[in-house]
Amino acid sequence: MLNEINKNLVEPKLREEAFNPTSGPPVWWSKLFGQVQAGSIFLSPQWMQTWLDIYGMDFSGRSLSWWQNDICIAGVILLFRPAKLGPFPIRLAILNTAAEIDENAPFIEYNDVLCQPGYEEFILDSLASYLAQQSWDQLYLAGYTESSLIARLQTRALPGEWRLIDKKSPYIDLKSLGNDSLDRYFSSNTRTQIRRSIKLYEERGSLRIDVAQNLDESLKYLDALADLHRAAWTRRGQPGGFRSPRFIHFHKALIQRLLPERAVELLRVSAGDQTVGYIYNFLLDGKVYFYQSGFAYEADPKIKPGLVTHYLAVQNYWERGFIEYDFMAGDARYKRSLAKSTRTLYWSWVERSNFRMILIKIARKAKHFLRRQSHTEASNQADT
Numbered sequence: 088m089l090n091e092i093n094k095n096l097v098e099p100k101l102r103e104e105a106f107n108p109t110s111g112p113p114v115w116w117s118k119l120f121g122q123v124q125a126g127s128i129f130l131s132p133q134w135m136q137t138w139l140d141i142y143g144m145d146f147s148g149r150s151l152s153w154w155q156n157d158i159c160i161a162g163v164i165l166l167f168r169p170a171k172l173g174p175f176p177i178r179l180a181i182l183n184t185a186a187e188i189d190e191n192a193p194f195i196e197y198n199d200v201l202c203q204p205g206y207e208e209f210i211l212d213s214l215a216s217y218l219a220q221q222s223w224d225q226l227y228l229a230g231y232t233e234s235s236l237i238a239r240l241q242t243r244a245l246p247g248e249w250r251l252i253d254k255k256s257p258y259i260d261l262k263s264l265g266n267d268s269l270d271r272y273f274s275s276n277t278r279t280q281i282r283r284s285i286k287l288y289e290e291r292g293s294l295r296i297d298v299a300q301n302l303d304e305s306l307k308y309l310d311a312l313a314d315l316h317r318a319a320w321t322r323r324g325q326p327g328g329f330r331s332p333r334f335i336h337f338h339k340a341l342i343q344r345l346l347p348e349r350a351v352e353l354l355r356v357s358a359g360d361q362t363v364g365y366i367y368n369f370l371l372d373g374k375v376y377f378y379q380s381g382f383a384y385e386a387d388p389k390i391k392p393g394l395v396t397h398y399l400a401v402q403n404y405w406e407r408g409f410i411e412y413d414f415m416a417g418d419a420r421y422k423r424s425l426a427k428s429t430r431t432l433y434w435s436w437v438e439r440s441n442f443r444m445i446l447i448k449i450a451r452k453a454k455h456f457l458r459r460q461s462h463t464e465a466s467n468q469a470d471t
Contacts (some may be wrong), residue, residue, distance in 0.1 A: 099153040099206065101213055106150060106166065107209040108143025111136050113150040115159040128369040128376060129230070130183065135164075138184040138193065139324035141254075141337045145188050151217065153210055161202040161210045161458040167223065174449045175225035182237060185229035189332035191340065193338075195430055196230040196256070196415055199237055212428035213234060224444055225435040227283055230234045230416070235430060247437040247444075254416035254434075257426030259401060262410040269402050277424045279396050284391040292359015296399045301354040305342050307355035312365035315381030328379065338367075345369070354403070356396040364396035374411040376405050 104113060120130060128134055152159050163182055170186070179186060185195045202210050214236075219227065222461035227246070231237040241249060251377040259272070271279055288294050299305040313329035320327025329335060345351035352371050356363040364382040368375050377400075383390035401412050414422045418434045438444050451452035 095270055097156060097215075098338040099155040099209060100106070101217065101405050102152050102154055104150045106146070106148035106164070108139040108146070111139055112153065112376045113162065113164075115151075115152055116201070119152075119159050119203075121398055123201050124372070125197075125199060125201055125202055126372055126374075127199065128345075128350060128371050129142070129197055130199065130201065131345075131350070131371075132377055133348065137183060139338060140340065141333055142184070142187045142189075148181075151214070153213065160206050161200060163200040163214065164217075165221070170225070170371075172447055173451070174448070175443075177443065177447075178222065179194055180218070180221065180226045182226075186227050189277060189333055190329050191328055191334045193334070194230070194416075197232065197235075198228070198230045199232075199235040202236055207236060211239055212347055213244055215245055215462060216238055219244070219246050221251070222386045224439055224441065224448035226439075228433075228435040228437070230432050230434060233433070238433065241435075243462070245437055247439040250436045250438065252434050255429045256413065256416045256432050257422045257429045258411055260262070260410075260428055261401070261405045261412055269405055272427070273425065275336065277394075280391055280424070283396055285394050287387075287390055288358035288363060289393065291358075291361055291459070294356070294358050294363075294395075294399070296403055297355045297357070299355070299405075302343060302346055305346060305351070305353045308355055308365055309338060309367065310365060311344065311355075311362070312353070312379065313381060315362075315365065315462035319382065319384055322384075332353055332391055354396075354400055356392075356399050357446070364392045366396060366400050368400070370409075373409055374413060375400075376413045377410050377430065386452050391421070393419065394424060395420055 112132055116135060120132060125131075146166040148164065150162065150164050152162040154160065164184070166181045166183075166186070167235060168179055168181075168186065168188070170177050182200070183192075183195065183198050185198070187193065194215045200210060200214065201445040205342075206319055218240075221397045226245070228237050228240070237437075257279070264272055273281070285294060313335065314330050317327055342351050342353075352368050354366045354368070356365075362383050364380060366377060367379040368377055380393065380396070382396060384392060412424055
């Protein structure tokens with residue numbers, strides 16, 4: 088349904104264009120992104136172009152756009168690729184840039200359909216109808232908020248059963264701090280931990296924060312961040328990020344594209360000549376989006392590199408007039424200590440009730456039944 092202002096205009100028409108990753112984002116994407124103020128670096132032309140360059144060849148698909156009087160009022164990219172549910176092959180559909188084949192791959196958040204205000208209901212009806220007519224077994228909807236158009240697809244008659252997970256995204260509302268001391272925002276326990284850790288660091292030399300000033304320095308910071316990140320996760324017995332050449336290539340190319348737009352910053356915190364930590368942030372519309380980090384962890388539990396690095400980063404952005412510091416999805420102790428506010432992001436899978444998916448569900452149930460039977464028999468034998 089169109090709003091009152093647009094009710095006398097011609098109804099928007101859907102246009103389909105074949106997906107070609109070598110051609111970059113659709114020609115209408117950049118202008119529409121700027122007009123709708125999407126508030127997501129993950130929908131920016133720079134992210135799209137870089138993702139298509141590195142990962143796009145793994146997908147087929149098409150771009151969907153809606154036009155009214157030769158004006159593009161909404162758009163989204165619909166991708167397809169082969170996938171597996173266990174040993175079973177399926178056809179996966181995806182909205183925008185997600186579901187990369189690589190295990191270590193970019194992680195999209197704040198995903199949505201680009202849409203001009205006033206057209207949301209019409210676009211939702213049209214998109215849901217289009218998706219229902221396509222051939223797919225599972226539809227993957229990644230990293231969206233409750234207020235997004237993607238979330239509202241649940242109110243439409245999409246064919247299939249929804250599975251959903253949610254992740255908390257902590258953030259600091261810097262605008263609400265006003266001229267108060269930043270320290271007053273944190274709990275007394277957090278303030279104590281920060282002051283104690285800073286005091287220990289300052290015994291080694293002056294504590295400072297540096298922002299990479301050019302591309303060469305940004306890429307050096309990224310390499311150092313990646314080394315610390317891998318080392319920390321290796322100690323935990325897990326792979327962590329920055330282990331895939333494609334993933335590293337993606338971020339180096341992305342930084343190169345975002346830096347001229349002042350939409351990315353890499354920061355280094357040091358104590359004397361010793362590194363405390365690195366942070367990789369995106370910047371958009373006065374907000375800071377923390378994407379990745381590398382910290383120099385130590386055996387002494389009083390030394391808290393993550394807490395101190397983020398504290399100094401938050402202070403830096405608050406003093407520069409930014410309005411929000413978003414830690415984005417994922418759990419970490421320093422996030423819980425520093426942020427009082429949270430929003431929720433969602434990841435959904437819509438599984439179609441077709442013949443293939445019904446067989447897969449039957450196979451899953453049979454596997455779970457046999458597993459329970461095996462546990463029961465093992466337990467009975469142990470009791471005899």
